[in-house]
Amino acid sequence: MSWFTLSPLDVWMFRDAKPFAPGERAWANSSFPPSGHTLAGAVQAYLGQPLTLRLRGPFLCHDERLYFPAPLHLEDGFPLVPVPWLDERDPYFHCHWDPTRPAPLVSLRPVEEEPERSQSSKKKKTGGYLPFEVVQKALEGKGWDLSQAVKPPLKYEVRPHNTLQVSKRQVREADGYFVETCIRLQPGWSLALSIEGWDPDREAWDPLPLTQEAVLRLGGEGHCALLAPCPKLQEQWQQLQALSQAAFCQAGRALAYLATPGVFIKKVEGRSLCRAWPWEWRLATPHPAHPLTGPLVSVATGKPVAISGRLRVDRPPEQRQMSLPAPQVFAAPPGSIYYLEQPAPLNQEEPELEDGRLNVFHRWRLLGYSELLWLPWAN
Numbered sequence: 001m002s003w004f005t006l007s008p009l010d011v012w013m014f015r016d017a018k019p020f021a022p023g024e025r026a027w028a029n030s031s032f033p034p035s036g037h038t039l040a041g042a043v044q045a046y047l048g049q050p051l052t053l054r055l056r057g058p059f060l061c062h063d064e065r066l067y068f069p070a071p072l073h074l075e076d077g078f079p080l081v082p083v084p085w086l087d088e089r090d091p092y093f094h095c096h097w098d099p100t101r102p103a104p105l106v107s108l109r110p111v112e113e114e115p116e117r118s119q120s121s122k123k124k125k126t127g128g129y130l131p132f133e134v135v136q137k138a139l140e141g142k143g144w145d146l147s148q149a150v151k152p153p154l155k156y157e158v159r160p161h162n163t164l165q166v167s168k169r170q171v172r173e174a175d176g177y178f179v180e181t182c183i184r185l186q187p188g189w190s191l192a193l194s195i196e197g198w199d200p201d202r203e204a205w206d207p208l209p210l211t212q213e214a215v216l217r218l219g220g221e222g223h224c225a226l227l228a229p230c231p232k233l234q235e236q237w238q239q240l241q242a243l244s245q246a247a248f249c250q251a252g253r254a255l256a257y258l259a260t261p262g263v264f265i266k267k268v269e270g271r272s273l274c275r276a277w278p279w280e281w282r283l284a285t286p287h288p289a290h291p292l293t294g295p296l297v298s299v300a301t302g303k304p305v306a307i308s309g310r311l312r313v314d315r316p317p318e319q320r321q322m323s324l325p326a327p328q329v330f331a332a333p334p335g336s337i338y339y340l341e342q343p344a345p346l347n348q349e350e351p352e353l354e355d356g357r358l359n360v361f362h363r364w365r366l367l368g369y370s371e372l373l374w375l376p377w378a379n
Contacts, residue, residue, distance in 0.1 A: 002207035003233035005061050006039075007190040007226045011157060011182040012219040014038060032154060032183050033058045033191060034219070035261075036367030037309040042218045042225075043195060043208070054205055055368035056237065057193030057260065060129050060153070064232045066192055067129040068259055070149055071138075073300035073337035077146050078109035082298035082339050084285070085253070085377075099287040102277070103298040103339075128152065132236045138257070139243035141378045153186040191225075192233050193368065244373045248343045253377035256338040260371040261305045261331035263364045276301045276332040278370075280347045281340070295340040304330035331369065343374055 014034045040053050060067035073080045082103040086093040092106045128149040138144050159180045195208040210229060218225040247254060265272050266279040282294025309326040348361040348370060364370060 002056075002194045002196050003192065003230050003237065004195060004208070004210070005064075005190040005192055005226075005228050005230045005233070006058070006216070006218070007228070008185050008218075009215070009224045009226060011184045012223055012225075013180060013182045014219050031305070032152075033060070035307050035309070036364075036369055037307070038218070039193060040367055041310070042216045043227075046214060046216050046227075052198035052366070054196045054198070054366045055193055056371065057368055058191040059193070059259070061190045061192035061230070061233065062153070062188055064230055066132040066135075066233060066236050067150070068132075068135050069333075069335035070128050070130055070146065071144060071257060071300075071337050072302050072333070072335045073105070073255075074144060074146065075107045075109060077144075078107055080105035080300055081108055082106075084297060085339070099283070099285040100289050102283065102296065103285065105298055105300060132240070135257075135373070136240060136243065139240060139247065139373060139375045141376045143378065153189040154183050155186075157182050157184055192230065194234070194237065240373060244375070247374040247376050250376060251342060254340050254343045255375050255377055256340060256343070257373045257375060258332060258334055258336040258338070258371070259373055260334050260368055261307065262334075262336060262370045262372075263307065263329055263331045263361075264370070265329060265361060265364075272327065272329075274304075274330045276304070276336065277338060278344075278346055281338070281344055284341050295342050295344045297339040297341060299336065299338055301336040302333045305333050307331055338372075339377075346370060346372065 012032075012034070014031050036055050036058075039055060039058060043053060044051065082105055083092055083095060083097065084103055086106060090106075095104070097104050128151050130144070130146075130149050134145050134148050159182060196205040197208060198204075199206050210227065213226055213228045215224050216227050217223070262276070262278075263274070264276070264278050265274055267273075277296060277299050280294075281296040282292055283290065284293055284295060284297045286293050306328055307330070308328050311324045311326045312321050313324055346365075348359065348365050350359055351362045353359050
């Protein structure tokens with residue numbers, strides 16, 4: 001058994017990303033769900049010994065049922081379609097775009113079904129989380145039922161951290177002014193994730209040896225969470241994996257649904273660049289700038305997710321390992337959809353490169369990032 005629920009015992013504070021704007025320096029925004037680095041660090045601290053972990057998730061869980069981020073390729077329930085996949089009689093089929101970028105997307109919503117709606121009504125039908133059964137039917141090619149979507153089951157609480165001077169109504173300069181944003185989940189909700197450890201002797205992945213509930217320190221200010229085994233989640237995940245693998249093995253057009261933040265990095269002239277789709281997926285549209293074509297047609301994505309990890313380095317005098325902040329990366333948000341002429345694998349799935357060297361980007365998959373579920377193109 002490798003699936004667990006992670007329930008908060010109080011509020012959570014995840015300082016996993018630096019603010020976007022310089023004016024937000026006094027604010028520590030909490031990102032949710034927590035990053036794989038944060039979860040792996042909490043598990044490692046509980047175990048008290050170094051262990052190579054492999055995570056799946058995190059996802060949301062309620063009443064022993066998995067919940068996934070809503071896909072980003074729907075507009076009021078109608079799918080967005082890449083221009084090359086439109087019918088030749090469609091006027092948008094003949095539009096021009098920059099072929100060095102993914103193809104633009106067009107909504108399939110009929111014109112007669114476009115009443116004037118307020119922005120608030122549109123927001124109610126987009127975003128949120130979908131239960132396991134909805135994702136299962138989508139992987140079977142039966143479409144997405146957004147009527148079962150739920151709003152994010154959390155609220156944010158703002159807490160100032162400062163100390164006033166004695167007999168004055170001014171903040172002490174030594175402490176400064178600091179505002180923290182913490183997260184409170186609604187009752188009955190928790191995180192769900194799979195945790196496995198690498199056994200070097202057997203050269204195999206083993207489930208985390210935890211048969212009863214355990215308390216982990218998770219997040220800032222010493223807040224904790226309850227880690228408990230949940231075998232029902234493993235059954236649901238195995239069903240989704242079976243459907244995804246079947247769609248991946250089929251020939252023809254397919255969609256890839258990103259269930260966790262997608263970290264896609266490439267070294268270019270000594271610099272690490274991030275983008276919203278895998279670098280190994282070449283565009284399907286031919287162009288003199290890139291004569292080699294690939295399977296990727298278009299991408300439906302949103303605002304990037306900032307992730308700040310940690311690096312372990314050896315301190316020279318004592319040769320003692322110390323943890324340092326790693327360069328911030330930007331991941332594609334969960335719910336992103338990739339349109340491909342045929343399914344294609346991820347390079348970061350493989351622990352080794354073709355020349356036998358270690359794949360340094362494989363560690364992102366071990367931490368649960370870039371989890372793809374495949375579904376057939378049903379239009």
